[in-house]
Amino acid sequence: MVRLDAPNIYVILDIPVIRGAGREPESVMEQAAGGGAKIFQLRYKGVDDGVLYEYAVKLAELARKLGVMFIVNDRIGVALAAGADGVHLGEDDLPISAARKIAGENFVIGASARSLEAAIRAEREGASYIGYGAIFPTGTKSDAVPGSIDTLLEIARKVRVPVYAIGGINADNVGKLVSYGIRRVCVGAGIIAAGDVYEATRTIWETINNEENLK
Amino acid sequence: MVRLDAPNIYVILDIPVIRGAGREPESVMEQAAGGGAKIFQLRYKGVDDGVLYEYAVKLAELARKLGVMFIVNDRIGVALAAGADGVHLGEDDLPISAARKIAGENFVIGASARSLEAAIRAEREGASYIGYGAIFPTGTKSDAVPGSIDTLLEIARKVRVPVYAIGGINADNVGKLVSYGIRRVCVGAGIIAAGDVYEATRTIWETINNEENLK
Numbered sequence: 001m002v003r004l005d006a007p008n009i010y011v012i013l014d015i016p017v018i019r020g021a022g023r024e025p026e027s028v029m030e031q032a033a034g035g036g037a038k039i040f041q042l043r044y045k046g047v048d049d050g051v052l053y054e055y056a057v058k059l060a061e062l063a064r065k066l067g068v069m070f071i072v073n074d075r076i077g078v079a080l081a082a083g084a085d086g087v088h089l090g091e092d093d094l095p096i097s098a099a100r101k102i103a104g105e106n107f108v109i110g111a112s113a114r115s116l117e118a119a120i121r122a123e124r125e126g127a128s129y130i131g132y133g134a135i136f137p138t139g140t141k142s143d144a145v146p147g148s149i150d151t152l153l154e155i156a157r158k159v160r161v162p163v164y165a166i167g168g169i170n171a172d173n174v175g176k177l178v179s180y181g182i183r184r185v186c187v188g189a190g191i192i193a194a195g196d197v198y199e200a201t202r203t204i205w206e207t208i209n210n211e212e213n214l215k
Numbered sequence: 216m217v218r219l220d221a222p223n224i225y226v227i228l229d230i231p232v233i234r235g236a237g238r239e240p241e242s243v244m245e246q247a248a249g250g251g252a253k254i255f256q257l258r259y260k261g262v263d264d265g266v267l268y269e270y271a272v273k274l275a276e277l278a279r280k281l282g283v284m285f286i287v288n289d290r291i292g293v294a295l296a297a298g299a300d301g302v303h304l305g306e307d308d309l310p311i312s313a314a315r316k317i318a319g320e321n322f323v324i325g326a327s328a329r330s331l332e333a334a335i336r337a338e339r340e341g342a343s344y345i346g347y348g349a350i351f352p353t354g355t356k357s358d359a360v361p362g363s364i365d366t367l368l369e370i371a372r373k374v375r376v377p378v379y380a381i382g383g384i385n386a387d388n389v390g391k392l393v394s395y396g397i398r399r400v401c402v403g404a405g406i407i408a409a410g411d412v413y414e415a416t417r418t419i420w421e422t423i424n425n426e427e428n429l430k
Contacts, residue, residue, distance in 0.1 A: 075290075
């Protein structure tokens with residue numbers, strides 16, 4: 001059973017970025033899981049539900065085999081129908097409270113929050129975890145708004161659910177987050193477009209799990 | 216209780232078309248319901264779930280007051296969360312069988328079908344009704360594929376669920392469909408962008424309910 005409140009690598013399986021790197025999402029999931037990643041999110045903006053559902057069914061099945069958590073971005077209908085463990089909702093998606101109502105208590109519902117206020121609201125509405133960013137500049141999400149480490153730490157102090165840093169995180173810069181005690185990280189291109197998916201994940205895993213990196 | 220298998224007017228509340236006509240979806244629903252329409256579908260392509268959900272919640276509530284059926288286009292998560300009676304799924308959306316699995320037996324799931332084969336498949340997967348078209352040329356749905364009255368009649372003979380004609384139907388041409396025995400019609404611009412929503416609906420209602428129009 002994957003615990004959201006452990007030090008974790010949460011991999012964003014952005015399909016266009018994975019394809020751009022000449023890879024398949026299944027092999028990326030396998031290699032990153034081998035390197036220590038425990039949570040995976042399918043993200044494919046702009047496609048019809050039918051296409052997203054096909055990806056989601058395959059990845060949900062593989063995730064079960066690998067013993068990792070599988071989450072679908074934005075679309076709760078696809079997430080529920082494909083047997084995913086959860087859905088991740090942005091501030092423009094279905095309200096968390098509405099999603100919680102139809103998904104039940106055990107479904108994971110993640111929420112993006114760009115401010116302390118949004119994070120507190122998301123927790124109150126029933127979010128299972130908060131994603132906060134962009135903690136570093138990112139090219140994967142073109143509409144990302146810059147965030148700060150200070151705000152992330154403040155959110156982490158004020159909400160009880162786990163908070164994940166997201167945006168531009170990779171094997172080279174994750175140590176900076178760990179030096180602030182931040183050990184739950186969402187990684188996109190830093191893993192899925194890395195020279196070696198397994199090695200990049202492994203390096204990040206070792207960095208977030210090395211107590212000596214904590215100040 | 217609205218029966219899908221009665222002669223029915225099913226109004227497509229296409230938000231951009233309604234706005235283009237200088238109207239509000241709530242007043243269009245009220246006037247069309249007053250004119251005899253019993254089924255309403257919220258259609259708003261391209262917007263985020265958060266926006267669609269706001270429309271859906273308001274229209275679902277109004278539909279309950281008016282005693283009409285309310286359906287959301289494409290997105291089952293929004294439909295379920297907003298308390299709609301059903302969802303309408305196109306051929307590129309979530310598969311009908313996957314939608315049925317998460318929505319339960321009593322939820323209305325409509326399916327677009329462009330051929331007899333697609334209609335039979337949709338019924339087998341659990342569709343509550345079939346929408347077939349475009350029966351007339353339409354400007355509301357830019358990617359509509361032309362259909363034929365012959366194919367619609369064949370579908371209606373071969374499936375047990377109600378079949379609805381869709382595409383370019385209005386008060387002037389609905390009589391042609393009725394002369395073939397087709398009395399279940401989906402109407403978009405023909406009602407929502409008509410000079411008078413109530414009058415257009417009333418005229419269509421009288422045409423589909425006048426037994427003398429049947430050959």
